[in-house]
Amino acid sequence: MEIRVMIFEDNQSLRESIYQLIHGSPGFACVGAYEDCSHLLEHVRKNTPDVILMDIQMPGMNGIEAVKMLREKYPDLKILMQTIFEDSDKIFQSICAGASGYILKNTSPARFLDFIKETYEGGAPMSPSVAKKVLNKFAKQNSPKKDFNLSDREKEVLSCLVKGMSYKLIADACFISIETVRVHIKNIYNKLHVHSKGEAISMAIKDRIV
Amino acid sequence: MEIRVMIFEDNQSLRESIYQLIHGSPGFACVGAYEDCSHLLEHVRKNTPDVILMDIQMPGMNGIEAVKMLREKYPDLKILMQTIFEDSDKIFQSICAGASGYILKNTSPARFLDFIKETYEGGAPMSPSVAKKVLNKFAKQNSPKKDFNLSDREKEVLSCLVKGMSYKLIADACFISIETVRVHIKNIYNKLHVHSKGEAISMAIKDRIV
DNA sequence: GCATCAATAACATGAATATGTGAATAGTGC
DNA sequence: GCACTATTCACATATTCATGTTATTGATGC
Numbered sequence: 001m002e003i004r005v006m007i008f009e010d011n012q013s014l015r016e017s018i019y020q021l022i023h024g025s026p027g028f029a030c031v032g033a034y035e036d037c038s039h040l041l042e043h044v045r046k047n048t049p050d051v052i053l054m055d056i057q058m059p060g061m062n063g064i065e066a067v068k069m070l071r072e073k074y075p076d077l078k079i080l081m082q083t084i085f086e087d088s089d090k091i092f093q094s095i096c097a098g099a100s101g102y103i104l105k106n107t108s109p110a111r112f113l114d115f116i117k118e119t120y121e122g123g124a125p126m127s128p129s130v131a132k133k134v135l136n137k138f139a140k141q142n143s144p145k146k147d148f149n150l151s152d153r154e155k156e157v158l159s160c161l162v163k164g165m166s167y168k169l170i171a172d173a174c175f176i177s178i179e180t181v182r183v184h185i186k187n188i189y190n191k192l193h194v195h196s197k198g199e200a201i202s203m204a205i206k207d208r209i210v
Numbered sequence: 211m212e213i214r215v216m217i218f219e220d221n222q223s224l225r226e227s228i229y230q231l232i233h234g235s236p237g238f239a240c241v242g243a244y245e246d247c248s249h250l251l252e253h254v255r256k257n258t259p260d261v262i263l264m265d266i267q268m269p270g271m272n273g274i275e276a277v278k279m280l281r282e283k284y285p286d287l288k289i290l291m292q293t294i295f296e297d298s299d300k301i302f303q304s305i306c307a308g309a310s311g312y313i314l315k316n317t318s319p320a321r322f323l324d325f326i327k328e329t330y331e332g333g334a335p336m337s338p339s340v341a342k343k344v345l346n347k348f349a350k351q352n353s354p355k356k357d358f359n360l361s362d363r364e365k366e367v368l369s370c371l372v373k374g375m376s377y378k379l380i381a382d383a384c385f386i387s388i389e390t391v392r393v394h395i396k397n398i399y400n401k402l403h404v405h406s407k408g409e410a411i412s413m414a415i416k417d418r419i420v
Numbered sequence: 421g422c423a424t425c426a427a428t429a430a431c432a433t434g435a436a437t438a439t440g441t442g443a444a445t446a447g448t449g450c
Numbered sequence: 451g452c453a454c455t456a457t458t459c460a461c462a463t464a465t466t467c468a469t470g471t472t473a474t475t476g477a478t479g480c
Contacts, residue, residue, distance in 0.1 A: 096349050101341070124342035128333020131311070131341060135334045138348055139306050151456060164409030166436070179459050186439070187456095196466090197437070198407050199374030205415045361426060376466070389429050396469070397426095406436090407467075 003120045006049035007033040008040075008066065009082070010058045014105070018053065021109050028113065037061040041073060049077070051120050054099075056083040056090055064093050071098035078119045088133050095134070101125040148191050148207075157184040161197060162204050213330045216259035217243040218250075218276065219292070220268045224315070228263065231319055238323065247271040251283060259287070261329050264309075266293040266300055274303050281308035288329045298343050305344070311335040358401050367394040371407060372414050 005022050007030065009015040015033050022030040031047040036058050044052070052070070056063040067079050078100045083090065091102055101119050103112075104127040115125040126134065150158065153174075160170040167185070171178040185200075194200050215232050217240065219225040225243050232240040241257040246268050254262070262280070266273040277289050288310045293300065301312055311329050313322075314337040325335040336344065360368065363384075370380040377395070381388040395410075404410050 092348075095345055098349065100345075101338075118338040121338075122342065123338020124345045125338045126336065126341050126345075128311075128328040128331070128335045131336050132332065132334035134344060134348060135305055135310075135336075138302075138344060139308065141351060153457065161408060162412050164404065164406055164412050166406065168436085176457085177459055179461085180457070182438085183458075185437090189438085194374065195438075196374055196376065198371060198376075198411055201408050201411045202372050202374050202415065205412065363427065378466085386427085387429055389431085390427070392468085393428080395467090399468080405468075 002027060002029040003116060004029050004031045004048065004050045005053060005116060006031050006043065006047060006051075007053045008035075008037060008058065008063070009033070009053070009055040010035050011055075018112075021112065022116075025113055028116065037063075037066045040066055040069065044070065044074065044077070051078045051080060051100075051116055053080050053082055053116070056081060056085065056094065064090070064097050067094060067097040067099050078122075080115065080119045080125070086129055086133070088137070091130055091133055092137065102130045103127045104130065150188065150191055154184050154188050154191070157181060158188055158200065158204050161185070162201050212237060212239040213326065214239050214241045214258065214260045215263060215326060216241050216253065216257060216261075217263045218245075218247060218268065218273065219243070219263065219265040220245050221265075228322075231322065232326075235323055238326065247273075247276045250276055250279065254280065254284065254287070261288045261290060261310075261326055263290050263292055263326070266291060266295065266304065274300070274307050277304060277307040277309050288332075290325065290329045290335070296339055296343070298347070301340055301343055302347065312340045313337045314340065360398065360401055364394050364398050364401070367391060368398055368410065368414050371395070371398075372411050 005028060007015060007018055007022075009018065012035065015035065019030050019033045022028045031049050032043055034043060037060060040061070054063040054066060058066075061069075063081060063083075067081070070077055070079060079098070081094045081099045081102045082105055083102075084105045086104065094102055101115065101124045103115050103125060107115065107127065118125045156174060157170055160173060165173065167178050167181045171181045174181070185197075188200060189195060192200055192203055194203060215238060217225055217228055217232075219228065222245065225245065229240050229243045232238045241259050242253050244253060247270060250271070264273040264276060268276075271279075273291060273293075277291070280287055280289060289308070291304045291309045291312045292315055293312075294315045296314065304312055311325065311334045313325050313335060317325065317337065328335045366384060367380055370383060375383065377388050377391045381391045384391070395407075398410060399405060402410055402413055404413060
């Protein structure tokens with residue numbers, strides 16, 4: 001069973017190199033190599049590729065827009081982005097558009113085929129330097145967890161607040177009196193330096209306390 | 211210039227295999243191989259590794275806690291996590307703790323050395339299936355979500371709610387009557403299918419409406 | 421012109437929330 | 451033992467919120 005690869009790459013010599021590499025490798029078949037994204041959907045519909053190699057920089061429609069367009073019609077199609085730039089924004093945009101992986105053009109031929117194979121198999125190959133940027137952004141988005149010194153019970157009550165529960169519901173869920181719920185919430189407000197349910201919920205989610 | 215590698219791995223045979231692999235490869239030196247994280251900081255201080263190979267599952271302190279501890283003292287140290295599990299939570303926790311990369315134990319020896327080298331050079335190698343999980347989470351976190359067909363004014367009011375503002379404050383901020391604020395919020399509740407400020411704020415943030 | 425809708429505004433009522441005061445019990449650490 | 455804290459519960463009061471009903475104005479679309 002061959003992996004059907006389609007190429008979108010505006011640089012002619014590179015496009016032909018890749019074509020030759022894929023064409024000459026057992027287990028791979030190149031079902032199209034185009035210099036831009038005109039008739040994109042038509043090409044894909046007719047030649048049914050498994051994996052698409054997509055350059056980011058191209059005349060006309062760029063690679064990121066192409067990914068978005070393809071994702072709508074073919075949610076399971078694998079799209080491997082390829083670029084000479086390590087631009088963080090381009091990387092993040094590609095990923096959010098639905099790219100399956102992101103590799104740099106300085107990748108060695110052997111590694112290149114590995115990447116295509118891994119993409120086909122559902123993995124998300126990334127050049128290490130690209131992965132580094134993604135990881136940093138990821139850690140940044142998820143880590144800034146402040147503490148505020150909330151007790152376990154207070155965290156529990158705060159979680160309930162975030163779920164949108166009323167005092168009464170929280171009291172029932174925690175098997176305590178509504179008066180006790182009030183006390184906990186009062187203490188939470190003091191520790192968080194807020195004065196309303198809205199502020200507390202907002203801070204709880206944004207600062208990832210819960 | 212050799213890359214100084216230190217190993218933390220509780221499985222003896224695997225630990226020794228890795229030791230032999232690194233020891234026998236030109237350009238690599240193994241400066242320690244331990245079965246748990248006792249005396250972790252002391253080992254690192256004395257043997258000054260460039261890259262640490264850290265198992266996730268270990269008796270005593272687990273790999274993720276070890277990463278956190280190391281990151282505080284050695285912010286630039288490279289730490290490559292290694293595990294048999296593709297557990298999403300473990301992966302995300304490791305990354306947020308400050309791991310440099312995350313590879314699976316079924317990695318081939320040749321690839322293994324590549325990964326260590328890439329880590330040393332500042333990259334963030336990830337097994338493709340791991341990268342896939344990270345990418346999915348990443349795309350989910352950054353992609354704008356549903357719309358709910360809110361009008362501009364409603365979105366504006368909702369933003370104010372998320373900031374924790376009361377009806378009175380919103381009225382002043384938007385230069386409208388508090389009665390109008392009520393109407394907008396009532397309509398927002400209908401469109402979001404919620405019945406309280408808390409639920410609305412929670413949904414607004416989590417579904418990235420604002 | 422006429423229907424539709426977003427935005428504006430007012431009034432009323434019951435429910436929920438914010439905040440203060442006061443107090444009992446149980447566990448921790450020194 | 452004693453100080454400290456988490457957790458529990460009660461009462462009181464002013465404010466805020468949820469919801470319904472009703473209505474005017476301006477912009478959009480057909």
